[in-house]
Amino acid sequence: MEIKLQNYNINTISSSKYNNTNNSEISFKDCLNKVAMKDQNETLIEDKKLYDSLNCISNIKFGSKEWDAWKEEHTYNCFPPLNAPAVVRDAWREVKESIPNEDTKSRDAFHYNELVFFCQSHYPDLLGLPANFKLNTIDDYKTLFNLDIAKNQKLAEIYKNNSEGDKYTLFAKLIKDVDNKLDERLFSLK
Secondary structure: OOOOOOOOOOOOOEEEEEEOOOOOEEEHHHHHHHHHHHHHHHHHHHHHHHHHHOOOOOOOOOOOHHHHHHHHHHOOOOOOOOOOOHHHHHHHHHHHHHOOOOOHHHHHHHHHHHHHHHHHHHOHHHHOOOOOOOOOOHHHHHHHHHHHHHHHHHHHHHOOOOHHHHHHHHHHHHHHHHHHHHHHHHHHHO
């Protein structure tokens, strides 16, 4: 099978599908720039929330070169990583924060999922993902979440007659909550 791709100059692509607020045609490049700007703004919002939650970096000013260096150094020390799309970080954080403190079972399950995803993002081939699997786009994260939901639903069915089944059902539910929150965020961007 041979696949041929056409080369396009993004400055010349225009379509009535891409309309600005005045309902007039805009270029594809302008549309991409608008999406990129929105993601930059949302990334700044998520970064500020992260900065405010960290007590260990009080000597670093938000937005400074030191902050950028700290972020670069610690990008992959958490899940989702700090370079994940802003809507993924936002959805993950919102679901995590929505779990009541007294619900230790759900908090522990969510933390467990964070650890599993953290490991999968660093060692995909050792943990059931294709060796070349990368988490770069929103679709990559949705794929990861959907694979995890399906796996946990299968395990819940296998262990349905004991407490292990309940654990896997909870794992699937929590990640489904993140996936649903991500869909909400994506829909609101349109």
